[in-house]
Amino acid sequence: MRGIILAGGVGSRLSPATTVVSKQLLPVFDKPMVFYPLSALLDAGVKEIMIITTPRDTALFKTLLGDGSRYGASIVYAMQETPKGIPEALTIAKAFTKNDRVALMLGDNVFYGDELPVAMALASRGKGAHVLACKVKTPEHFGVVEFDDDERPVAILEKPIDSKSPWAIPGVYVLPPKAWNEVKSLRKSKRGELEITDLLRRYARKRALTVHRLTRRTKWMDTGTPRALRDATNFICVMQSRKAVPIGAPEYSAVRGGLVQRATMLKRLRATKGAYAEMIVNALEYL
Numbered sequence: 400m401r402g403i404i405l406a407g408g409v410g411s412r413l414s415p416a417t418t419v420v421s422k423q424l425l426p427v428f429d430k431p432m433v434f435y436p437l438s439a440l441l442d443a444g445v446k447e448i449m450i451i452t453t454p455r456d457t458a459l460f461k462t463l464l465g466d467g468s469r470y471g472a473s474i475v476y477a478m479q480e481t482p483k484g485i486p487e488a489l490t491i492a493k494a495f496t497k498n499d500r501v502a503l504m505l506g507d508n509v510f511y512g513d514e515l516p517v518a519m520a521l522a523s524r525g526k527g528a529h530v531l532a533c534k535v536k537t538p539e540h541f542g543v544v545e546f547d548d549d550e551r552p553v554a555i556l557e558k559p560i561d562s563k564s565p566w567a568i569p570g571v572y573v574l575p576p577k578a579w580n581e582v583k584s585l586r587k588s589k590r591g592e593l594e595i596t597d598l599l600r601r602y603a604r605k606r607a608l609t610v611h612r613l614t615r616r617t618k619w620m621d622t623g624t625p626r627a628l629r630d631a632t633n634f635i636c637v638m639q640s641r642k643a644v645p646i647g648a649p650e651y652s653a654v655r656g657g658l659v660q661r662a663t664m665l666k667r668l669r670a671t672k673g674a675y676a677e678m679i680v681n682a683l684e685y686l
């Protein structure tokens with residue numbers, strides 16, 4: 400399976416913090432936001448990754464992550480000129496994804512918990528499209544899935560005003576090969592974008608959509624507003640110090656996943672200053 404991290408958009412709700420830099424490069428506690436989806440992909444065993452950003456921010460992402468070799472992975476970059484919708488990522492990445500399954504992750508989705516890599520790894524070996532569902536108090540802010548009495552997904556709605564279902568769909572979509580083909584016939588929604596929920600609905604109609612419901616063990620965090628970003632930062636800070644395990648750290652995921660040797664990473668991190676490198680060194684010493 401190949402991975403795509405969609406990290407474009409204008410981040411208007413976080414302006415002026417996003418006036419000169421991408422939202423997905425803002426810190427969530429001690430690391431840039433994009434580290435979280437990157438580390439989630441590595442945890443799920445995905446090593447071929449494309450990052451899609453704005454023309455303004457591509458150079459910054461390249462400086463931060465390089466060609467991925469430091470994580471034992473391959474990272475390539477592509478640009479989205481303007482935010483035309485999440486499914487456009489599949490069109491942009493067409494030549495990169497070839498005939499493989501794809502894990503498309505939104506660059507601003509932050510997760511905590513070990514259910515996500517397991518669900519993604521399962522989805523990578525499955526058929527059709529796979530998404531997650533997470534119970535939320537404000538489904539009207541998200542894509543939502545409704546289930547019938549047999550627990551089958553029957554309706555997929557984008558930000559419904561009166562949702563009957565509390566099950567929101569986070570920004571992790573595992574899609575079958577050539578999903579870009581389906582994108583060709585999608586039409587713009589009222590807000591002028593191609594909607595990922597319109598694409599998912601197609602798979603649901605064909606009974607080719609699997610929904611994995613996350614339990615309360617997983618925390619899925621919104622980072623869309625200053626307050627939500629502050630809450631995510633606080634949560635990561637507390638959990639990381641309590642458990643002494645790095646959360647959303649690609650260096651740590653790379654070693655745990657056997658992509659980089661522990662000794663190699665330790666050497667590199669010991670030569671790096673700062674609390675982040677120190678935390679990973681400590682965690683790796685006990686791995």
Ligand code: DAU
Binds near residue numbers: 484543557
């Ligand atoms: O976070 C999960 C939700 O993300 C889903 O439940 C919704 O179904 C899905 O539509 C999306 O909703 P948002 O309103 O949060 O989407 P937003 O426009 O904020 O974009 C999400 C991220 O993707 C954001 O970091 C910017 C990036 N993006 C978005 C679009 C539309 C791009 O890079 N390019 C784009 O064209």
